[in-house]
Amino acid sequence: MSSTTADAHAGGHGHGHDHPKHLAHHFETLEQQYGSGKLGIWTFLLTEVLFFSALFVAYTMYRAQYPEVFQFASQYLDTNLGAINTIVLLFSSLTVAWGVRNAMLGQHKMLCINLLLTLACAGGFMGIKYVEYSHKFHEGTLWGGHVDSIFKADPADISETMKEHSHAWNGDGELVAVKDLDPVFRQRLGLFFAVYFCLTGLHGIHVLIGMILLTWLLLRAMKKEFGPDHFGAIDFGGLYWHLVDLIWIFLFPLLYLIS
Amino acid sequence: MADSSHNHDAHDDHGLAHPVPLKLLFAVFFTLVGLTILTVITGQMTFAGFDLALAMVIATCKATLVCLIFMHLKYDKPFLGMIFLFSVLFVGLFLAFTFLDSNEYNADINAWVRDNMTISQ
Structure with a gap:
């Protein structure tokens, strides 16, 4: 029944079978083919959750062990940029979900627009991430022992956002509060940034892979390859993109909102 | 879903396409944005040890919405x-x-x- 669609499938598959154009030979029906793909992508998403879980467990262990370190270090992250990035990703999730709907209904033009919007959001997300990362490299809020450099930084090199934590800065550009802290505590600040860079870095790699995937889907959508009986690739690519969003939904409060 | 390409009831188990209504997609998006703002606001307050729990409850609500509607688990097997x-x-x-x-x-x-x-x- 699904084989009779308004979507024109004029030719190209010229070996006189009576099966639907998009049905691969090793499947009985389109439903079976779609169901198999769905099972496949969900199994992949399961491995993705477990993949990320190692870093989430590392985060939890270290935060449980050194809650004061996480609380202190978290103030060096820009909550506004994190919140904007959250909204950007949520919007991209909306456009991807909308795109899946477009593909199901054979709305080629809207599908292309939604995929383009999603790509733009992904680019925006990476752009904001770049701003955040370069800030941290500039200010030396980095992993491991590198974090120590923030205590030696030239005050002229310290941005206004850093100075806003003024209770911690004195006229010499030193973090007064930190100076008085236990040296071991200072050393451990790098732990937070190590976890931060690993988690957001791995997530960022997933966004980049998602952008490649979205570009490929967009190119196919522009050739009007998707329709009511053939939207699996859009659906599965979308599911991957939603998972990237899901991970960020948890990363944002865990990293940026430690009060 | 009057514009569905299939005329049968969308909940029949043999339908391939199940487009999520546009209204629902937007409702979910705005709820997610609202919850994000909420978690930023509550993140700046202190709730005697419940901060993390509250943030995780809000995040889990957001994740559930994404899973059920955006990832259409609600309609899937x-x-x-x-x-x-x-x-x-x-x-x-x-x-x-x-x-x-x-x-x-x-x-x-x-x-x-x-x-x-x-x-x-």
Whole structure:
């Protein structure tokens, strides 16, 4: 029944079978083919959750062990940029979900627009991430022992956002509060940034892979390859993109909102 | 879903396409934005030890919405949702067992840190 669609499938598959154009030979029906793909992508998403879980467990262990370190270090992250990035990703999730709907209904033009919007959001997300990362490299809020450099930084090199934590800065550009802290505590600040860079870095790699995937889907959508009986690739690519969003939904409060 | 390409009831189990209504997609998006604002606001307050729990409850609500509507688990075979829940369950086990183990070695680690950690000046 699904084989009779308004979507024109004029030719190209010229070996006189009576099966639907998009049905691969090793499947009985389109439903079976779609169901198999769905099972496949969900199994992949399961491995993705477990993949990320190692870093989430590392985060939890270290935060449980050194809650004061996480609380202190978290103030060096820009909550506004994190919140904007959250909204950007949520919007991209909306456009991807909308795109899946477009593909199901054979709305080629809207599908292309939604995929383009999603790509733009992904680019925006990476752009904001770049701003955040370069800030941290500039200010030396980095992993491991590198974090120590923030205590030696030239005050002229310290941005206004850093100075806003003024209770911690004195006229010499030193973090007064930190100076008085236990040296071991200072050393451990790098732990937070190590976890931060690993988690957001791995997530960022997933966004980049998602952008490649979205570009490929967009190119196919522009050739009007998707329709009511053939939207699996859009659906599965979308599911991957939603998972990237899901991970960020948890990363944002865990990293940026430690009060 | 009057514009569905299939004329039969969308909940028939043999329908391939199940487009999520546009209204619902937008409602979910705005709810997610609202919850994000809420978590930023509550993140700036202090709730005597419940901060993390509250943030995680809000995040879980957001994740559930994304899973059910955006990822259309609500309309899919329950087995797919079960796969996902199992992954979450195993993350919980991973966390729990690591916690048990870590406390086992705490004393040793702290002793080593005190004796060996050098601070660069």
